[in-house]
Amino acid sequence: MLRENEIQFIQENLHRDPVAIALEAAKYPDLDVPRLVGQIKARQKLKDKMPQWVANERVFFPPALALEQSSSEDTAHFKASLLHGKVVDLTGGMGLDSYAFAQTGCDVEYIERQEELAKITAYNHSVLKAGKIQHHTGDSLNWLSESAELFDFLYVDPARRDGAGNKVVLLQDCEPNALELIPYINNKTSLLIKTSPLLDLDRAIKELQGVKKIYIVCVKNEVKELLFLKTSQSSEDPTIEVIELSQADSLLFKGKKSIESASICDFCPVSNYLYEPHAGVLKAGFFKSVGKGLQKIAPNTHLYTSMELHTNFAGRTFEVLAEGPLEKKWIKMVLPAGKANISTRNFPIKADEIRKKFQLKDGGELTLFAFRDQANKNKVVLAKKIS
Incomplete structure (x- = not known):
């Protein structure tokens, strides 16, 4: 895929602006500079997402569209x-x-319909010396229907763009349609x-006729992907696990919709400590069960409070320093340096609008909650953030 002089060119220009490299193409008549610029762009973009692949000088990265939906090494x-x-x-x-599976x-068995x-x-x-992988080209559903072999697992990451190139979310709109794989599930195959x-969990559970478990996979408080495990023992009330891969113990929180529905939440004004749930917990819809032992600010305001400090909360914990109106005088009094993070919950004004209106710089150890x-x-x- 890459000749030695191409590898050398990529490595020598790896930290340069791709646009500047492209403008110098005439200097390298023996090289396909646009092709190599594409490789440099990919390596720059993926250095954190796929460090092991980027570190290998001989890896050749496919076109940008194929990279768009790819997992990161951590999630894989x-x-x-x-x-x-x-x-x-x-x-x-x-x-x-x-x-990752082979490792x-x-x-x-790897199946891809695009030959190149x-x-x-x-x-x-x-x-990369991946391991035991057999490569096949063709339609995956046709390949599976013609295979006589029984597999332990079928894995599918459907393309989330339709024929016109528009982004889609619903299972039946993606390609292939994962719902067509349900008949292949049995005591042996999951x-x-x-x-x-963005996929709605409740709708997906219903469309899939139940699942055994859902994993909400996150990195640094950002939901990266949803995983639905369907087996012959699937349920309409599956266990939902929130996974935070940036932590040593990645299991951040788990629960079920039935437990959430039965949970009771008390409400009260802000006290000494404030708790902001992890993005994965909010995606799971565990608005009451995550606040066990705490009081919630309001039914549609997903913030929690307590007089005494509670540890091991599935999210961020803060010490309350001051409470006041969203007015210039008060903001200047409590933030003389004019710097703070801003978080809004069930509030009519967005964080960016607040920042612009009061000319606040982003960052620091303090957070303004509205x-x-x-x-x-x-x-x-x-x-002030505690943890």
Whole structure:
């Protein structure tokens, strides 16, 4: 895929502006500079997402669209921890997930309908010494229907763009349609589906006729992907696990919708400590159960408070320093340096608008919380992060 002089060119220009490199193409008549600029762009963009692949000088990155939906190395390795035995990756793509599966000892069948992308992936897997992966080109559902082999896991990461290139979210709108894989599930074979973080959990559970478990996979308080594990023991009330991969113990919180529905939450004004739930917890809809032992600010304001400090909260914990109105005089009094993070919850004004209106710089150890209380009145609290 890459000649020695091409590898050398990429490495020598890896930290330069790709646009500037492209403008110098005439200096290198023996090189396909636009092609190599594409490789440099990919390596610059993916250095944090795929460090192991980027570190290998011989890896060749496919076109940008194939990179768009790819897992990160961290999320791929987490998925690999859920699988075992014989696995078929029905949406092979650039092959990062297949690579992670093989690295944990799985026997992997990789299927990709785009011939050129499949060739690139097979080359990269060889360069990376991926493990036991068989590469196939074609329609994955046709391939599966014609296969006589029983697999331990089917894995699918459906393309989230339609024929016109528009982004889609619903399972039946993605390609392939994961719902068509349900008949293949039995006592031997399970199905793991990766979806957009925007997918509605309740709707997906219903469409999939129940699942065994849902994983909300996050990195640094950002939801990266949703995983639906469907087995022959699936349920309409599955366990939902919030995974935070930036922590040593990645299991941040778990629960069920039935437990959430039965939970009771007390409400009260802001006290000495303020708690902001993790983004994954909010995605799970655990608005009451996450606040066990705490009081909530208001039904639609997902902030919690307590007089005494509670540790091990699934989110961020703050000490309340001051409470006042969203007025210039008060803001200047409590923030003389004019610098703070801003977080809004159930508030009519967005954080960026508040920052602009009061000319506040971003950052620092203080956070300005703007929210509505139980009486539906606007409140502002200044707080300092504890954890």
